Amino acid sequence: MIRRTVAKRLLLALKDATLAQQAAGEIFAPLKVSVQQAHDPASLTAELKGARRPDILLIDIALAGDDLGQLAQVRSGHPNLPILLAAKSPSAALLRQALQAGVSDVLGLPLQAAEVEAALQHAEQHRKQWNRWLRRETGALSRRASEMETVLSQANDGLMVLDETGRVVMVNQALRDTFALGDGDLTGHPVDKVLNLPGFAEALSAEEPLERHEVENHDGKVFHLRLANLPGLGRVLSLHDVSHFKELDKLKGDFVNTVSHDLRSPLTAILGYVELIERSGEVNPQQAEFIQRVKVSVHATTGLIDDLLNLSRVEVGRLDEHTAVDVRQLVSDVVRAVEPLAQERGLKVDLETAASLPAVVGSRTQLHQLADNLVGNALKYTPPGGRVRVRLREKGDQLILQVADNGPGIPLDEQSRVFDKFYRASNTQAELPGTGLGLAIVKTVVENHGGRIWVDSKPGEGSVFTVVLPVTIDA
DSSP: OOOOOOOSEEEEEOSOHHHHHHHIIIIITTTTOEEEEEOSHHHHHHHHHSSSOOSEEEEEHHHHOTTOHHHHHHHHHOTTOOEEEEESSOOHHHHHHHHHTTOSEEEESSOOHHHHHHHHHHHHHHHHHHHHHHHHHHHHHHHHHHHHHHHHHHOSSEEEEEETTSBEEEEOHHHHHHTTOOSSOOTTOBHHHHOOOTTHHHHHTOSSOEEEEEEEOTTSOEEEEEEEEETTTEEEEEEEEOHHHHHHHHHHHHHHHHHHHHHHHHHHHHHHHHHHHHHHSOOOHHHHHHHHHHHHHHHHHHHHHHHHHHHHHHHTSSOSOOEEEOHHHHHHHHHHHHHHHHHHTTOEEEEEEOSOOOOEEEOHHHHHHHHHHHHHHHHHHSOTTOEEEEEEEEETTEEEEEEEEOSSOOOGGGGGGTTSTTOOOTTSOTTSOOOSOHHHHHHHHHHHTTOEEEEEEETTTEEEEEEEEEOOOOO
16 A cells, blocks of 8 residues: 655644654654644744744644634644644544644544655645745746846936835946946945935825925936835835936027017017107107007017916926915905906906915015916906905915906816916907916916916806915924
8 A cells, every 4th residue: 555645744733742752653653744743822833933833733622722813823834734623532523723823624533644644645746836826926926036136227217216114125226327326236224324415304204195296416417206005015206317407498498588578679669769759849640540550469469478488487497495385465466456447347356365374485576476377357248347365274284265257267178177278268358468377377377376266157157266275284
């Protein structure tokens, strides 16, 4: 008779030491099975953590516990270890409970050689099958991990994976090359020790994912930093070099400034000479009309230049100042400044605001442009006798500014384009002045301050522009 292979190492966890010794000599020795023994939970844990870990565990109900709680701990630490359970007169309920706990077989006490051998053979087959599956799955995971690492290493953007404690798990070659990190192993190093950049520590301290945060390296290059959370793993950090775009922005700004200056001078001269024509002598009605048209055209072109300059300044993406701005006072000043124009056109401007509101950190100049453009826009499109409502309030850690008018409104299919440059709604009256840049400036200012803006409008009923800005939180 050919014996089938059984496990070579067995941990015999029987509370009765005498019974365990007898079984080791009379049952397992003939099967050439090496036996380790444990007679209490502490020795069981020690043997499982030892250098010679067993192939199979045979444990009696006295050590496993009536609720088999000890087995759950064993399974969590050793998922591929086959377990045999021994009990006197095992009941059907125990058999069902044991199978649910992942036990390979249940044996009766006292142990019988033939029954034990069959159970060992079955458990050994189970162990080998489990190990084959584990090797196959581990190999697949290793291949996937290798493929992912290859993809990350070839990415042009600098990438770094961090664990939940902020230590480096992986760094791709692009990041190493960009910041001269060398070829050494950076795994386990604190990220702030690997990358020591101005503004980097503040970005890392953010609890929420960062979509865009700018940092500079020591050579003056600018990078967009993004941080994304990996639940249960940590965070992934990416750095995209935007120095070229920053240089283009600067060149664009310089170009607009230069061209605007070169255009403004002759326009000023034209306007001056036109006014001198009127003073030099009497002009006929047709000449007076032509002169007026020249004035309107010059003023319109000057307004366009001013808007282009303003848009160029705010589009750079940086705030020209960082200060705590009292938006309540700023909006009140804007409303007060437009009151003469509103009265001239027979319009009513209502301002609703709390007595005190938190400040917004940012540019006072840009925020003034924002409020001035929104209120001015509402006045321009509100018909005589209409009403403009300006509302400023706090909600949570945000400041909400709403400017509503009862003008012609914006067609639904055009509302997504109202913040585009040079765009004017199709139902705008041709005689109304405008460059189509005011709302583009407003949107850029809002984005520069980390806020949001949208419009709600119904044709014939008016429009409501809503701006949400983050406020200063006192420590």
